[in-house]
Amino acid sequence: MPTTGNQPLREQSLDFLRSGYLFTSRVRQRAGLTADSQTPVRLRLMGRRAVLLRGVEGVRHFYDADKVKREGAMPAFVRLPLFGPGAVHGLDGRAHAVRKNALADLAYDDERVAHFASLVAVELEQMLEEWARRGSGTVYHDSTTAFGRAAFRWAGLPMRPEEANRRARQMSRLLDTFGRISGNPVAQVERLRLDRWATYLVRKVRAGEFRPDPDSVVAAMAELRDEDGQLVDARTAAVELQNLTRPTVAVARFAAFAAVALAENPGWRNRIREASAEAGRLTEIPEAVAFAQEVRRVYPFVPMLPALATTDFEVSGCPVREGQRVLLDLQGTDTDPNHWRDAGTFDPERFLGVDDAEALEAFIPHGGAGVRTGHRCPGEKIAVTALSAAVAALCRPEVRISDDPDDLTFPWTTMLTRPATGVRVRCSRP
Template sequence: MPRPTARVMGDQSLDFLRSGYLFASRVRQRAGVSPESQTPVRLRLMGRSTVLLRGIDGVRAFYDADKVKRDGAMPSFIRLPLFGPGSVHKLDGRAHAARKNALADMAYDDDRVARFARLVADELEEMLDRWARSGGGTVYDDTSTAFGRAAFRWAGLPLTPPEADRRARQMSRLLDTFGKVATNPVAEVERVRLDRWATGLIRAVRSGDLRAEPGSVLAAMADLRDEDGALVDDRTAAVELQNLTRPTVAVARFAAFAAVALAEHPQWADRIREAASAAGRLTDIPEAVAFAQEVRRIYPFVPMLPALATRDFEVQGCPVRKDQLVLLDLLGTDTDPNHWHDATTFDPGRFLGVDDAEALEAFIPHGGAGVRTGHRCPGEKIAVTALSATVAALCRPEVRISRDHDDMTFPWTHMLTRPATGVRVTWQERETAPT
């Protein structure tokens, strides 16, 4: 006999808009499912029959290419501003494999990640210097600029520092506005502007008017080809060029959350400060990496991901029918008490000694499964590198993170969320001991 499955009556679209990151937990509560249960929940969303999955079994089903597909799953009002038309995020099968490997060759290669590490460390040191000169700054705004500069340099884009700052701010504005109905047109405008700019770069390289450094991301995207070896159109290449740079700017949201977490856990700030001081660098500090991973696990970023069932199957006794919408609860899986000890407790120690966090099936802040074999984000290494270096930078003894209420809080019902202030910091020079 099949096990009974939880169900929520009525379309839940309005509640999704109202609840934000709390949507999945509220749906499960209405279905009578306990917080500890991984029972899938059936509901209706945007007029479609939907199944909400959580936990490792849900991850395995969601990333099984024989069971689900991405094309047609994500609403265009989300997909187009965030990822752009024709991007890898909606591809399946051979087309997805070819595109994904081309992007992974750029973002997932260890030598390229190491080069990014040097660049982002340089930009963060410059950010600290600016804070020293001005007396402080804002974590979200200033790291988004630093990350953007590092990403553009890493990609080989011919930008002056002022233009790099402007493009980073545009990307940041797109992320800040796309999820809000009142400001979504701003996101659409920024998407158009960024597409026009990136398409111009691709066309200039392809026509010979602009020389791209051999082996650079810009050169690779200008030569981007489909699964049959044909050159993709200018705009698609431009979209993927942005998808190799804009997500790095988005890591600034995690940087703001990391500042909150450091203020709330000063013992870890002391520990990271000592380790970074002893190493004499911002990157590859094990304590900072563990802290960054825990920030990614427990703070809200992407709430869930959608797919469409391509055939009938079951998850934990719950039937999933062909053409149903399938949602994977990322945040719920990252904090699932079945997979994490003291799941809602912030404890970076759980990641110390973990050499390959991507191998943890229940750790999916950037998606699950394999980078080259599935839909996991190929920029995860770069994201962790940028965030962990920022954690080390924020632990410098001169940096004081504001503990005001507006700096330490954020709304769980807004997507994408962050502290409204961006988390303010001040710079306080250490007193020199008398000789």
Template sequence: MLRLEQMVNFVRDGYLFASRTRSRAGVAPDSHEPVALRMMGSRAVLVRGEEGVRAFYDTDRMQRDGAMPAFIRGPLFGPGAVHGLDGEEHAVRKNALADMAYDDDRVESFKTLVAEELETILAGWRGGSGTVHEDTALAYGRAALRWAGLPISTKEMDRQIRRMHRLLDNFGQPSRNVIGWIERYRLDKWAGQLITDVRSGKVQAEPDSVLSHMADLRGPDGELVDARTAGVELQNLTRPTVAVARFAAFAATALVDHPEWVARIRTAAGENLIDVPEATAFAQEVRRTYPFVPMLPAKAKEDTEISGCPVKKGQRVLLDFVGTLTSPKEWEDAGSFNPERFLEVDDAEDLVAFIPQGGGDVRAGHRCPGEKIAVTALSAAVAALCRPGVHISGETEDRTFPWTQMLTRPSTGVRVSA
């Protein structure tokens, strides 16, 4: 039972925090035993595995309000965002977002857009070069903003995408967090004004577009939410797609390490970039094995118990994402990179321990409603990177990244040419 204050260790250790905390507590590396600690001046418990996931996403037992530190929550999600809501307010807001990002017809429209944008990126690489992270961030961002129906120029899109990119590169890091806050302020001002302009009629939004629905975003009382909050949620339907570029960079390094999959995906895909099962399976294994979310916090709404560990009302519960995604108790041959494990899976969201971008139920819980879009974007990039003539750098600096930095990625962005 470890009761030392761990916030400093979390900032220092990053994605290694949970494993190091278990080690300091004397818990075996493959154990799912909860670990007690102190976080932000109060008691907390660190959990992992299926039982931990089920407890963490049980909205009857856990709440999000007040659980996440402001220096992370503020720049990443924005004020008033769905991520910090509970109860009826959360349900109404979450369903409004899921109606956009989780709807199959809208996902199909995104597929077409992201394929077009990735083809543009591929054309830019031919006879030249680029970096996977920066270029896919632009492709994903343009596809997301077009999908949302934003009536703005490509130049303006790229301006806002780069702000999102800088926010993701800097939030939560003590030495650079102020940059994240600055970009959050600029993005909120831009998106809030766009919502205001749509509501006033100054800007015309296409009927049934994501933009028009966010401009009409309402609370449980049926009243319009304020323009800033609606703008925050508009971003929360688009900015996470830009973040998937980190996975694209990791996918590039994984393709270098597993060239047999390059040939296999190339053969399966032909000229297609979407709906390639082998590329999707590869993308899912990248999401399982490479670091994205280190852990998330919730607060117990009542006295409860997780894996035999008592949890008091108001106590923080920390879900170990990395440990759950790589646990040998949850995954066969967990330490190996094996996309085959996903080829026979009809719906990866049904796997309780598969939580690269959250778990639980999309509409009733806190699972990210944009997961279908994230997988679509990443698998399309995987197929693009397997095209004949595309060369991914295998240099050490393109294939390594710090596990102690959040959010992490190869510092080069992974260089590529065609």
């Protein structure tokens, strides 16, 4: 049985590297579980016994701070290039709560999100103009720089467009390579470069050589304090400044997937085009938001998240021992037939009329539980804003998304995955 017994567990780290997003489903298949089973599975990963959880019950246990912690759970070769040393993602308890709320005060505030919406709309309109001028473009690469410029402007960073494009591309290269052993040195180099740049900015603010708007994100990060009220070191502040901007660049991967979904669902493309034209804007289009949410539910980004058990407990009768690694199957939960009607069908209709998608416990592309009370990403509102605006932009009548199979396919065994071409488009003058 997957939940009981003392038989030796086979090390599956190589299987994970080979299988990518298919790993969790293959683990469950080998355990003899059906597609709709939420039974936890015991395995061994990276030299440590682990339990793979799925579904709402798994989410509740995984985000219970009395049962698990994040510190030491994620391998350093993934954690350090992606999040940076000392980042909020590796904190627990009061230290995490204080840091997380400081970030949420900036990224999760509705007025600040609305300000970002106005900025990203301008950048996407500029992207469309550039596509029309050239006659073509690439969704992933061009939305990377559009999202990056919007994020840097939102943060109050003093950057010329050329530098903003360069920093966004650096963040994109980091995301393309951090989880791959063969490409990890590239991610490490980009992490060092980005850390030096952001640390320099923080030090300039602290020295009074750069005086940003006192209400800006960069000013707040320069004054970031720990749970004891002490100013954090400049590099840690710089890491968190990046953690408030780099995730927006990462949304470009979802933009590429959205282009694939629009090509495969022309009815929705027409529907969004009409709604956006009627509203006269790219943002706050309910149909585009619903489409963006369904893209986030169905298409792969992060396959699973790790934690460490801090006490003994049980999940659906499966014992979890203190010190074991606890894994949450994000992809499996987001497409779990127990929680989603026609789970394998791409259907944005399921999100129309849903005012608070974060309240859906089985919807965890940015993590689960509460933003201020748990480890859910505080940038989720900004991510949805950027993605839904990009969806509306891709539905403009002058934009034609490629139907070449190379543009519409991607490998499920590569992390982080995306269409290799970035999804090419042709664009005429409106």
